[in-house]
Amino acid sequence: MLYPYQTLPDDWDDFLFEQVSEQQPPALQAFYQQPWVEPDLLVGDAEFVAVDIETTGLNAEQDDIISIGLVPFTAQRITLAKARHWLVRTRNLTSESVVVHRITHSDIAQAPPLRAVLSEVIPCLQGRQVVVHYRYMEREFFRQSVAGLHESTWLFPVIDTLELEAAHLRQKQSIVSRLFKQTLPSLRLPNVRERYNLPAYENHNALTDALATAELLQAQVAKQNLVDKPVRSLWY
Secondary structure, eight states: OOOOTTOOOSOHHHHHHHHHHSOOOHHHHHHHHSOSOOTTSBGGGOOEEEEEEEESSSOTTTOOEEEEEEEEEOSSOBOGGGOEEEEOOOSOOOHHHHHHHOOOHHHHTTSOOHHHHHHHHHHHHTTSEEEESSHHHHHHHHHHHHHHHHSOOOOOOEEEHHHHHHHHHHHHSOHHHHHTTOOOOOOSHHHHHHHTTOOOOOSSOHHHHHHHHHHHHHHHHHHTTOTTSBGGGGBO
């Protein structure tokens, strides 16, 4: 079953059973055999992987992935030795997107196509809890890409550091602020990191942003006392 853009299963357990029962490409079949961490595992005991992508635009139905970065980590440690970074060949690179991420036509001329890259990315996410900053990018682009390439569904619950921060800030808001619907502080990754006294990194590099997201979740877990929460409680 293909899930339409930005729709999610009502129950992840039912969704998983459904996917295991369906005919899938080999990489997806293996993924759904051991897709993500046990839902009731405590955050402090879980293995995570932070994921970031760079794209030619913001519309997952029209634009392309041109770079993917991922960093495995736990609440206590980041495993940089196992971090990965891919460039992806595409014909849809625009001058506007080059200005943002500084990936040029010459950079991706010899890069593998998305199908080949995803065959390496999918196993790297298997058995880990995926962490992103703004889930409507990574998860939706992956969903659309796999649907287009294989006519299959690749979906998984994520921990979204942007949404965690928004919920944390709303909880701290005064009653007056809520009544007047005052705007929350910026939820952009660099601005959120600054509030946690994390160092500034170069933006719009998939590997660096994945590292920045991993560090941010570690800081959020410590500051918001999330270490003993079940992973499921942070899912989006």
